[in-house]
Amino acid sequence: MDAAPNISEVAALIADPSRGTMLTTLLGGQTLLASELARTAGVTPQTASAHLAKMVDGGLILSESHGRNRYFRLASPEVAHVLEALSIVAKPTKVRSLRQSKQTRALHFARTCYDHLAGEVGVALTSKMLEFEWLMSEGKNFAITDRGADGLLAIGVDMRRIPTGRRALARQCLDWSERRYHVAGLLGAAITNRFFELGWIGQKASTRAIEVTKAGAQGLSKNFDIRVDALKSQSETM
Amino acid sequence: MDAAPNISEVAALIADPSRGTMLTTLLGGQTLLASELARTAGVTPQTASAHLAKMVDGGLILSESHGRNRYFRLASPEVAHVLEALSIVAKPTKVRSLRQSKQTRALHFARTCYDHLAGEVGVALTSKMLEFEWLMSEGKNFAITDRGADGLLAIGVDMRRIPTGRRALARQCLDWSERRYHVAGLLGAAITNRFFELGWIGQKASTRAIEVTKAGAQGLSKNFDIRVDALKSQSETM
């Protein structure tokens, strides 16, 4: 029989700053190389290797070997959920360098949160979908209206083709930077995927930061009445 | 401007086994003394004092002094949420002693999860309310039907008197022992409170384990068609 779960064991895996940075990077939803994760954490490959082994062993991440490369990704949405929950409780660190400030601004502007959009763009998108009554707030989830289903279909997100499973359809995920909700769950992932397909957004390797392309700015303006440059300037004046 | 949140810092606070035990105990929703927490963690008062100071400083718990006593409780539902999320990911520890086995069985049978019922009793209650169509599953939440509101009113839980706020009304909370959902959120708390008021359940100090009284067994049988002893025997045969 199982006793109470040992939360400290998992927490200890996240508690190391190098591992924390790796996990936060992987929360971008990407599958990354050991060397890339070593670089983002600022440690040597040996050190990174030890960290990654521990996290694989602890069930936080999964690895896949291709030739001499080894790829890592988060093990499950549950792990992502832990990282999100910690992000809410964690107090934000103060920005030190100009370089860091740039990165920070990019993260606040738009980023992936496991597999869906977060940051100003993610929150603006969610806010507009509520305003258009595509979504309705329903407790800790969103309900999708008929109008919403139509609207989403128009940009190529077909709700009927989203597989139903254990995972929530449209969860309200609290954004740590905006302190407002954005759409997570299957719908959040589907929309984000479609935006990638359409070339509206792009992501550099080993960053959570998302860039909105010209086509994306047009698409967001036309379909969602979102002025991307207005968001950007707002974040720059902060 | 704020940079990315430092999740490792928070995780480090939970990563220590003594602190983990204290937090898990406080997840029972109780307000406990420093000495009680020292005992549950199995450390001396000095050591506990240092741990508690760190957790207060880190924003995980709040303290309140009454005379020479100092009481501690979890700082927020957000912190409870982190602990729950960690419980799901953490692998269960194996039971070693007979004493531990008893405690474990008690925890599996019924416990408080921050401020609502969990364990076999919590899951059974939720399951019955779904069966009776008092609740409807709705994504990651429950919706309360009119029939449900009536039924709850009959045992003294008045939905109209539950304050609406940021907190979800009836969240689906994944039970780490049963791996099924139980009712959390404001409704979960209201029901649990009422059960305490009715004397249906009781809790020993500094334990998360809940005992169902004779009155409770009758009440649960009459109102929810739950046979408490059937649950108990089931857990004993495991």
Added chain:
DNA sequence: ATGATACTTCGATGATAGACGAATAATATG
């Protein structure tokens, strides 16, 4: 084959922090 790249293993080092004993402070009880 030969060298280059990606990752891992091993061993040594150094820093961190958790533990307790002893002593102190604050409050309650009689």
Added chain:
DNA sequence: CATATTATTCGTCTATCATCGAAGTATCAT
């Protein structure tokens, strides 16, 4: 006031673990 109880502070000891250099293995490129 004296004494017991509760909690904290300080100093010391010890164990753990993150880190890296050096060396080793596996794969790719030419």
